[in-house]
Amino acid sequence: MTPLRTLKRIGGMLLAITLAGCAATQAQLDYAAFRASRPASILVLPPLNETVEVDASQGVLAQATFPLAESGYYVIPVAVMEETFRQNGLTAPAEIHELPAAKLREIFGADTALYMSIKKYGASYAVLSSSVAVEIEASLIDLRSGAVLWQGHKQAVETSGSGGGLIGMLVNAVISQIVNTLSDRSYVVAGAASQSLLFAGQPGGILYGPRSPKYELQ
Structure with missing residues (x-):
């Protein structure tokens, strides 16, 4: 077994992902505008990266379309979105986020656009612990009216174990940091x-789209 595989195997026994987000539930949120809009398609825009990690935007964007498609929406393919903006001289997420909703609707024909901001992305090391954190804020905007249909916030954190006394915690933290760096746990x-x-279908989450069998049940 190679050193990297060994470290990954050890790290897998030491690490656990925890999730945190807004405390609001569906009952507390106002979904009136969302239900009235009845969106069927979503354009996922390149996320704004507010971290120092250069790969953060692509790391989040690459994994954002799957849950939306599984939730019953047609999602504009990322490759089509990126190439369309590139041909029009737009590559920076900040510039793209400033485009008028009506213009995005005209170009892509989507009902809504998902705007995301990355607040945290990457590994950090302390004396007795090592962690990888990714924090994302998102808003779903109706491109036909400009109305905000939904807003959400989630953070996922993967931390090293804390067992084995002081020496054990130090060793665990060092091993975890090496695994995080070599295998890009941030992704x-x-x-x-x-x-x-x-x-x-999650508390405070988006509603199901028309391609989901649960669409009429919500």
């Missing part, structure tokens, strides 16, 4: 955060 944690945030 895995970003997937957990994205799925927790964007799958329909």
Whole structure:
């Protein structure tokens, strides 16, 4: 077994992902505008990256479409979205987020657009612990009216174990940090955060889309 595989195996026994988000439930949120809009398609925009990790935006974007599609929506393919913006000289997420909703509707024909901001992305090391955190905020905007249909916030954190006394905690933290660096655990944690945030049917989450069998039941 290679050193990297050994570290991954050890790290897998030491790490656990925890999720945290807004405390609001569906009963507390106002879904009137969402239900009235009845969106069927979503354009996922490149996330704004508010961290120092250059791969954060792509890491989150690559995993955002799956939970939305599984929730019953047609999602504009990421490759089509990126190439369309590139041909029009737009590559920076900040510039893309500033485009008028009506213009996005005209170009892509989508009912809504998902705007995301990445607040945390990557590993951090302390004396007795190592962790990988990904924090995402999102808003679903109606491109026909400009109305905000839904807003959400989730954070996923993967931390090292704390057993084995002081020496054990130090060893665990060092091993975890090496695993995090070599295997890019941030991407895995970003997937957990994205799925927790964007799958329909969760407390405070989006509603099911028309392609879901649960659409008429909500």
